[in-house]
Amino acid sequence: MHTPSVITIDGPAGAGKSTLGALLAQQLGYLYFDTGVMYRALTLIALRRRLDLDDALALEQLARQIKIEVLEPSTPDGRQYTVCVDGEDVTWAIRAPEVNRAVSQVSRHPGVRTEMVRQQQDIGRRGNVVMVGRDIGTIVMPHAELKIYLEASLDERARRRAAEERKRGQETALEQIRADIARRDELDHHVMRPASDALILNSDDLSPDREVAWILERMPVVKQSPTKVSSHNTRV
Numbered sequence: 001m002h003t004p005s006v007i008t009i010d011g012p013a014g015a016g017k018s019t020l021g022a023l024l025a026q027q028l029g030y031l032y033f034d035t036g037v038m039y040r041a042l043t044l045i046a047l048r049r050r051l052d053l054d055d056a057l058a059l060e061q062l063a064r065q066i067k068i069e070v071l072e073p074s075t076p077d078g079r080q081y082t083v084c085v086d087g088e089d090v091t092w093a094i095r096a097p098e099v100n101r102a103v104s105q106v107s108r109h110p111g112v113r114t115e116m117v118r119q120q121q122d123i124g125r126r127g128n129v130v131m132v133g134r135d136i137g138t139i140v141m142p143h144a145e146l147k148i149y150l151e152a153s154l155d156e157r158a159r160r161r162a163a164e165e166r167k168r169g170q171e172t173a174l175e176q177i178r179a180d181i182a183r184r185d186e187l188d189h190h191v192m193r194p195a196s197d198a199l200i201l202n203s204d205d206l207s208p209d210r211e212v213a214w215i216l217e218r219m220p221v222v223k224q225s226p227t228k229v230s231s232h233n234t235r236v
């Protein structure tokens with residue numbers, strides 16, 4: 001018997017998935033993997049190369065060509081991890097407003113998603129991972145033993161995003177952030193649904209520590225071997 005080898009956390013932008021995922025992974029000694037960085041990294045490179053963001057084939061090819069790596073933090077500047085594309089550190093570049101604006105457009109192409117999902121499944125298969133995203137419980141790791149769908153109201157998500165940006169020295173009006181998040185909800189709608197066996201957690205009135213406690217209280221004790229559970233190869 002063991003704790004679930006793969007834990008998925010899905011939910012809308014700004015619900016607090018990364019904070020929760022990182023904290024939970026730290027407590028369990030698991031790898032924390034935020035799949036959104038892969039879509040962001042691809043978008044950054046597509047923008048730099050001035051690709052047409054409606055050109056599904058070009059974006060799919062780019063997704064297959066570039067090497068995206070998520071590594072241990074290389075600098076103590078508040079980062080949770082270091083993201084490299086073909087060896088270049090793009091950790092902060094993928095958080096730029098132009099990437100925020102374009103990432104939903106890039107990630108909606110099925111060919112792009114197939115490639116990203118394939119790479120994410122390779123990581124998930126290794127086990128002992130908390131994987132965060134939108135479609136992890138439904139598409140990437142549908143056999144995960146513990147699935148969380150994290151919700152929060154639009155107002156609360158906007159407040160949190162504003163606070164995060166302030167910490168990074170970025171000052172954006174709350175109304176603007178609220179509108180951006182609402183727009184992304186709209187665009188990401190096609191991938192945003194809880195798995196039928198997901199636990200729904202509303203984080204509006206909970207601190208990240210309370211959220212972790214809530215999850216640990218509901219942690220199933222699993223009898224199967226971790227490799228067996230995660231060795232599926234679901235395709236989109």
Ligand code: DC
Nearest residue numbers: 013035036039103104107133134135
């Ligand atoms: O979680 P995030 O804001 O960093 O995600 C960036 C974008 O990537 C978001 O607009 C939706 C997309 N995304 C996705 O489609 N599937 C995932 N598993 C993760 C992110």
